[in-house]
Amino acid sequence: MKFLSEFRDPALVERLVDELHRTVRGQWTLMEVCGGQTHSLVKNGLMDLLPPGVRMVHGPGCPVCVTPVPLIDLAVRLVLQHGATVFSFGDMLRVPGTSHSLAQAKAAGGDVRVVYSPLEAVAFAKAHPERQVVFFAVGFETTAPANALALVHAHREGLRNFSLLASQVLVPPAMAAVLADPASTIQGFLAAGHVCTIMGLDEYESIVARFRVPVVVTGFEPVDLLHGILMAVTQLERGEARLENQYARVVRPEGNPDARRVLRDVFRVADREWRGIGTIPASGLEVREEFADFDAKVRFGLEDAPEPSSGGCIAGRVLRGQARPTECPHFGQACTPLTPVGAPMVSSEGACAAYWHVAQAPVPLVRGGRHG
Amino acid sequence: MCLAIPGLVLAIEHRYDGTVRIAKVRFGGIVKEASLEMLPAAAVGDYVLVHVGVAISRVDEAEARQVFRYLEEIGELDELVPLQDDTAPHQRVGAGEGA
Numbered sequence: 001m002k003f004l005s006e007f008r009d010p011a012l013v014e015r016l017v018d019e020l021h022r023t024v025r026g027q028w029t030l031m032e033v034c035g036g037q038t039h040s041l042v043k044n045g046l047m048d049l050l051p052p053g054v055r056m057v058h059g060p061g062c063p064v065c066v067t068p069v070p071l072i073d074l075a076v077r078l079v080l081q082h083g084a085t086v087f088s089f090g091d092m093l094r095v096p097g098t099s100h101s102l103a104q105a106k107a108a109g110g111d112v113r114v115v116y117s118p119l120e121a122v123a124f125a126k127a128h129p130e131r132q133v134v135f136f137a138v139g140f141e142t143t144a145p146a147n148a149l150a151l152v153h154a155h156r157e158g159l160r161n162f163s164l165l166a167s168q169v170l171v172p173p174a175m176a177a178v179l180a181d182p183a184s185t186i187q188g189f190l191a192a193g194h195v196c197t198i199m200g201l202d203e204y205e206s207i208v209a210r211f212r213v214p215v216v217v218t219g220f221e222p223v224d225l226l227h228g229i230l231m232a233v234t235q236l237e238r239g240e241a242r243l244e245n246q247y248a249r250v251v252r253p254e255g256n257p258d259a260r261r262v263l264r265d266v267f268r269v270a271d272r273e274w275r276g277i278g279t280i281p282a283s284g285l286e287v288r289e290e291f292a293d294f295d296a297k298v299r300f301g302l303e304d305a306p307e308p309s310s311g312g313c314i315a316g317r318v319l320r321g322q323a324r325p326t327e328c329p330h331f332g333q334a335c336t337p338l339t340p341v342g343a344p345m346v347s348s349e350g351a352c353a354a355y356w357h358v359a360q361a362p363v364p365l366v367r368g369g370r371h372g
Numbered sequence: 373m374c375l376a377i378p379g380l381v382l383a384i385e386h387r388y389d390g391t392v393r394i395a396k397v398r399f400g401g402i403v404k405e406a407s408l409e410m411l412p413a414a415a416v417g418d419y420v421l422v423h424v425g426v427a428i429s430r431v432d433e434a435e436a437r438q439v440f441r442y443l444e445e446i447g448e449l450d451e452l453v454p455l456q457d458d459t460a461p462h463q464r465v466g467a468g469e470g471a
Contacts, residue, residue, distance in 0.1 A: 003378040003419055003431050012443050019446050036374050063373050089424075091373065117425025119407065142374040145410060146426040156388070194374040197421065197429045220375075227439065249435040250378075250421055256428055259410040349373055 003249065007221030016226035017049045020233065024053040028236050029185045030229060031178070031321045033171060034192035035062030035349030036220050042354040044222045054233060057185075057321030058354075060174050061192055063138045064091040064347035065319060066274040067167045070305040072097035074297070075136050075165055079110035082300055085128075086165075087121035088136040090114045091347040096340060098308060102136075118150035125154065125162040134296045137164040142194040144168045144285050145259035148266035151287070151294050163296040166286050169272055171195045172203040173283035178320050179211045186321060188232040190218040190225070193247040198263075200255030204243050212241045219247040266291060273304075275343060276316030315342035318351050325352040332356060376423035378431050381416050384408065397422055 006012075032038055038058045041047055047056055060066055076097050078084040086102065093103040093114065106112035111131075115121055118135050125133035137147035147164060154162040171192055178184060191204055196217045204215045214235035218228030228246040235242060245251055263285070272284025287295035296302065313330060317323035325331050325344065335341035337353055344350030379397035387394055393408040397420060406422045408414050411430060419431040 003436060006436075006440070015443060015446050034374055061374075089373070119425050138373070140374055142376065142423055142428070145428070146424045149407065149409060149426060192374060194376050194421075194423065194428070197376070223439075223443070227443075246439075249432045249439070250429045252429075256410055258412060259428060262410065347373065 004221070007219070007223040009223065012223045013046075013049070013226060016223065016230060020054065020226065020230050021051045023230065023237060024051040024233055025237055027053050027055075028187050028233050029055045029057060030188045030190060030232055031057050031059045031186045032190040032218070032225070033059040033061040033175060034190075034195070034220075035059075035065065035347065035351070036194075037061070037190060037192065037218065037225060038351050039349045039354050040220050040222065041225055042358050045358075046222055046225060049226075050229070054229060056229075058318070058351040059189075059321060060178065060274065060277060060319040061140070061171065061195075062319075062344065062347050062349045062351075063140050063143070063167070063169055064089075064095060065315065065343040065350045066169060066174075066277065067092070067095065067138055067343065068273045068275045069097055069308055070273075071165070071167050072102070073099070073305065074302050075102055075134075076100045076105045076110075077302070078134050078165065078296065078300060079105040079112055080108065082132065083111075084132040084134045084296075084300075085111040085113065085124070086134045086136055087113050087115050087118075087124070089138060091349075092136055092138055094337075094340060095343050095346045118147050119153060122150050122153045122157070122159070122162055125159050126157055129159075129161055131161060132299075133162050135162070135164050136167065138167045140169060140171055140192070140195050141198045141263075142192075144267065145198055145256075145262050148262045151266050151291060152262065154294060155291065160293075163294050163299045164287055165296040166267070166284075168267065168285040169274065170269070170283045170285065172207060173280050174274065174277070175207055176210070177277065177280045177283075179207070179213065181320060181322075183322055184320070186213070188214040188236055189216070190228045190232065191215050193217055193219045193224070193251060196245075196247070196251045196255065198256050198259045200260075201243060201245065201251070201253045208241055208243050214241050215243050217243075217245045217247050217251055219250065274319075276313075276319050278316075311341065313342035315344050315352070318342075318344055325355040328352070332359065374423070376421045376428060378419050378421050379404075379406075381414060381418045381420055384414075384416060395420070395427060397427070 121135040267285035344352040379399040420427040
């Protein structure tokens with residue numbers, strides 16, 4: 001067993017689709033939280049295989065998409081005004097800021113570099129003591145421990161030229177904010193499997209108890225997603241609201257204690273602005289004061305600015321599951337992945353980009369013959 | 373963004389005076405390094421889930437097999453249900469006609 005191809009098996013997909021069609025009697029709206037799950041659902045054509053009674057709406061689970069414009073502006077300022085070398089995950093480069101994206105800052109002569117791992121940025125800082133190196137630490141609970149580890153490595157090495165520009169967000173407060181919105185139609189959640197790999201299951205019990213909705217911790221492959229959807233609608237058909245773990249091969253109830261310890265040591269929980277959604281209390285992770293030397297905002301004396309208006313982009317409603325990307329007047333017109341207006345069109349995991357790419361090449365990779 | 377891929381731990385090295393364990397992990401045909409600082413119990417031969425260069429979980433084969441057993445049960449039920457649907461009503465009709 002390699003734990004990948006088995007979970008993409010078309011025969012198993014078809015079996016699950018048949019079971020879903022047998023199970024669903026009512027009309028149910030589920031939200032998948034994570035952008036990776038959105039991408040997998042759309043790319044693999046799974047949405048077309050679902051019974052008419054199951055509607056999937058896409059959640060705010062794309063850290064690139066919810067990074068506020070003023071933070072991108074801060075990263076651009078670090079590059080163009082402070083002459084820093086800014087490292088980032090690739091998705092962040094094309095997200096539009098007020099005057100520049102990071103890609104445009106690079107085109108203007110700034111030193112912007114893409115990395116696979118934050119640890120590579122630390123290695124660069126060690127090898128280039130003459131450069132001020134900033135890692136644009138974007139991410140959910142899945143990525144924040146690796147960002148924290150980069151800071152721990154830099155601290156251990158005694159580096160004076162490495163800092164983090166933290167743009168880290170927490171998933172459970174966003175789920176609660178989406179559910180508490182009076183316009184919400186969501187009756188059940190697929191929780192983000194890799195976030196739970198780090199944090200475990202505890203936080204989701206309180207969401208189940210407070211909002212009386214099924215929450216199913218779910219993986220990312222086609223079989224995982226359909227299995228998670230089946231578990232959630234089975235609960236809904238029975239009138240139940242429980243926390244279940246579809247992704248138990250990876251997610252332990254307690255999460256990863258070592259990763260949680262590093263997170264606690266390096267970051268503190270803070271209120272946080274989500275692009276398109278607004279401020280959600282206690283939904284972000286900032287660098288602790290003990291590590292202020294490694295906090296780019298402190299080192300460079302950067303101030304947060306308010307979020308500008310959205311210019312007709314409906315990303316906020318898309319991120320809350322209240323509108324489809326195709327309902328936006330800019331979709332496919334002014335806004336494409338080459339000329340994105342809003343962040344969900346930039347990131348490969350943004351709902352708008354997922355819809356746009358499928359519209360360009362509408363042949364799904366996994367499809368059961370009987371329902372196709 | 374939260375993409376994480378399972379891979380096989382081929383070898384483990386100790387770096388930074390032995391304080392940091394770094395694994396060589398095989399993903400399909402590619403071998404990459406991953407930090408094991410968040411998986412102190414990971415060993416050669418384990419499948420680990422790697423995210424941005426850091427291993428975050430050991431993949432539990434028993435749990436994975438349990439999902440497949442469940443899916444196989446769905447399949448078996450699939451085969452049983454149409455059989456009952458096809459034959460039982462005919463038998464009932466037949467019995468009724470005979471009576």
